[in-house]
Amino acid sequence: MDDAAGRKPWEAFRPDGVIIFSDILTPLPAFGVPFDIEEVRGPVIQSPIRSEDDLKALHPIDLEKLHFVGESLKILRQEVGGHAAVLGFVGAPWTIATYIVEGGTTRTYTTIKSMCHTAPNLLRTLLSHLTKAISEYIIYQVESGAHCIQIFDSWGGQLPPDMWEQWSKPYITEIVSVVRNKCPKTPLVLYINGNGGLLERMKGTGVDVIGLDWTVDMADARKRLGSDISVQGNVDPAYLFSPLSAVTKEIQRVVKCAGPRGHILNLGHGVLVGTPEEAVAHFFDVSKSLNYDGSSQNHSMEESKLLV
Numbered sequence: 001m002d003d004a005a006g007r008k009p010w011e012a013f014r015p016d017g018v019i020i021f022s023d024i025l026t027p028l029p030a031f032g033v034p035f036d037i038e039e040v041r042g043p044v045i046q047s048p049i050r051s052e053d054d055l056k057a058l059h060p061i062d063l064e065k066l067h068f069v070g071e072s073l074k075i076l077r078q079e080v081g082g083h084a085a086v087l088g089f090v091g092a093p094w095t096i097a098t099y100i101v102e103g104g105t106t107r108t109y110t111t112i113k114s115m116c117h118t119a120p121n122l123l124r125t126l127l128s129h130l131t132k133a134i135s136e137y138i139i140y141q142v143e144s145g146a147h148c149i150q151i152f153d154s155w156g157g158q159l160p161p162d163m164w165e166q167w168s169k170p171y172i173t174e175i176v177s178v179v180r181n182k183c184p185k186t187p188l189v190l191y192i193n194g195n196g197g198l199l200e201r202m203k204g205t206g207v208d209v210i211g212l213d214w215t216v217d218m219a220d221a222r223k224r225l226g227s228d229i230s231v232q233g234n235v236d237p238a239y240l241f242s243p244l245s246a247v248t249k250e251i252q253r254v255v256k257c258a259g260p261r262g263h264i265l266n267l268g269h270g271v272l273v274g275t276p277e278e279a280v281a282h283f284f285d286v287s288k289s290l291n292y293d294g295s296s297q298n299h300s301m302e303e304s305k306l307l308v
Contacts, residue, residue: 010080012277013284017085017148017264020072024091024152025099030065031133032058033100041104048103049126050111050119058126061133063140070144077145088146090138092153092190093130093175094168100126109158116167123167131171135178142183150189151175151207157194164198169205176206189232193269199224214268218257230262237267240279247279251286 010018025043028035035045049055063070077086099105101112101123115123138149156168176188190202191211202210203225210229212221214236221231239250255265265287271280 013281015084017087018080019087019089020076022069022089024096027066027137031061043099044104045100049100052122055125058129061136070140073141073144073146085147086145088141088149090134090151092151093127093171095153095155096130097126098155127171131174135175138179139182142186148187153192156192161197161201165201169201172205203229212268218254222259231258232264233266234268237269237272240275244282247282248286255290
C-alpha cells in the first residue's frame, strides 16, 4: 500500500517494524499444492487433499520456488538498515490445512473438522508434512534477513479449545522447537483470530509474543498470561475511522493496560480497506509521543517495537 504521495508505508510512517505482506498460502506450490486466486471466491485449490491417495502430491518444500520471498526480505533489510525490525510471515499448520482440505476459504470448516474423527491419521500426516515445510520456510526467511517471525493460526479460533490443543498446538510447538534449535535468537509471535479462549494454551507453545485481537481485553490478557511473555496489539482497526481524539484515547488505554514492559503496540488485526491515511499517520504520531515511566526506560528493542 502506497500513500497519496506514492510513498511506501516505511517511507511514509517510519514504523519500528516492517513486514512483507506475503499470503499464508504463498509456499503451497513449493510443496505440491498449486492454487488460484479468483476475484470473488479468493484462493481456490483445484485438488484438495481428502484421501491417502491425495497425499502423494505432497513433496518436501522446494525453497528455490520461493526465492522471491528471500530476495524481498534481503532488499527490505537493506532498505530499512538498522532503523526497523524486519518481520517474516507464515501460516500455522492447522490454518493452512483448512484451505488444503476444504479447497479454499470456508465459513463452516465442516470437512476438515469431520476429518478429525473420520480420518485422523490422514489429517495428522498432512499436518506433520506442513509442520516440516513451515519450519524450513521460517528458517529460510530468517537466513534471508527476517529479525522476527509471525505465525498466523488465523483459523485456530474456529476450533473448540480442547480440539485446538489436539490439532493445532502440537504442530506449532514442534515448529517453535525446530526454529529455536536453528535460530535461537529469533523471536516468534503467535496470532489467532478469536483467541480469547486460547491464551493460556497459546503460551504453552513456547512462543515469545502472543498477538491479541481487539475482542480480548488487554488488561485481562495481561492478567491471564503473566509478565513473563510479551503481548502484541490490540487497538480495534475500526477505531481508525473514528475522530482522531478517540484514536488517541484508545492507544493510551491499551498501552496502560499492557503495562510498562513487553508490549508491541499494534492494531488487533490488519488495516481495513478504506482506512483514512491521516488516521494511520496519527496512530504512529501518538505512539511515538508516548512517555514511559522510569521503570520502563530500559525497554529492549523487541519490547518497544511498533509495527505497521
